Amino acid sequence: MLSFLRRHFLTGLLAITPLAITSWILWRIYKLVSERVQPLVLKVPGLGDTYPEFVLTLIGFAAFALAIIIVGMFTRNLIGMAFFRLVERFFARIPVIKSVFSATKQLSEVFLQDRRTAFKEVVLFQYPREGIYSIGFVTRDEADEPLVNVFLPTTPNPTSGYLLLVPREDVRILDVQVEEAIKLIVSGGAIMSPEQAGGMAMMAAELHDYRADLEPGKESDSE
Secondary structure (H helix, E strand, O other), rough: HHHHHHHHHHHHHHHHHHHHHHHHHHHHHHHHHHHHHHHHHHHHOOHHHHHHHHHHHHHHHHHHHHHHHHHHHHOOOOOOOOHHHHHHHHOOOOOHHHHHHHHHHHHHHHHHHHOOOOOOOEEEOOOOOOOOOEEEEEEEEOOOEEEEEEEEEEOOOOOOOEEEEEEHHHHOOOOHHHHHHHHHHHHHOOOOOHHHHHHHHHHHHHHHHHHHHHHHHHHHHHO
């Protein structure tokens, strides 16, 4: 009975936790915008007397989003890039603060940066030895070159990893989106659908058969 309650309690906790955390973050963002931006909106003549509080909050959200877009445009020019580079160097010299800043930046890059151009495809290949398979991302693939640049991320932090030059014939493209593969790596393989597991097993078997065909005498020697 105790194990039954424990198992279902953990299952329910696992189902509720992402929803609770996401709702809490959205609520804090709403409160931040409502408390900080709405007073500025109320200073605009005619808005406070014409629109209800909820509409004023939405206007504040729109102004907040517009400000972020302006910052994004600023960081894409030379002046903005130089400014934020100086800010990063400043924080990197402060003890304790530099660790928090570095970790926050890495998490932001994982979940907010557009990986569609950096990571082209999700691939399966044998690493670190034959019979063990790893998941990586193709970062460069030229048709006239025999090697493919593959980034092998680490778990649970996919922002660090290794650059591997893998022979083209030793990689197999997985039918998995880049975002799904990142979630799979962050979770340590816990988030994997039966379809994904079956596809990876099929690609692994294909790679095994391919290597066996290249070395026909290997199995006979081992026997």
